[in-house]
Amino acid sequence: MDLKTRSVTGQNINRREFDVRGVKLVVHELDDIDTKNLRTITDRIKDQEKINTIILIINKTAEKMSFVLGLTKDMVDVKKFDSRELGNKLAGLFDGSCGGRIDFVQGGSNKPVNDMAGIITRFVDLIK
Secondary structure, three states: OOHHHHHHHOOOOEEEEEEEOOEEEEEEEEEOOOOHHHHHHHHHHHHHHOOOEEEEEEEEOOOOEEEEEEEOHHHHHOOOOOHHHHHHHHHHOOOOEEEEEOOEEEEEEOOOOOOHHHHHHHHHHHHO
16 A cells, blocks of 8 residues: 555555455455545555455444445456445445445445454455
């Protein structure tokens, strides 16, 4: 992650990468940032990664959890992934909801999610 993206959040970012069927899944976990910044962060990561990448940005607060999930252009055009399908799988793991376009969704839960690591592991398993 570059300095520009770090400055959007103003905090340290927990970044993890997974290989899922030859596709890179980049996960960033953030704490209590303005949800308006999540899309900007996703777009910047898309600009950096360019191809073969699923981007998941998670924002946790004491009261709720929100996320954005974006796909690089080739993931939609060539590999036929749909972020709405992936977002619904993720939201289903914590009784959340989501909506958006084929290449980008936003979602979350009005309840706090405590086991984010477990949810990410289960999400990786679901998209394998």
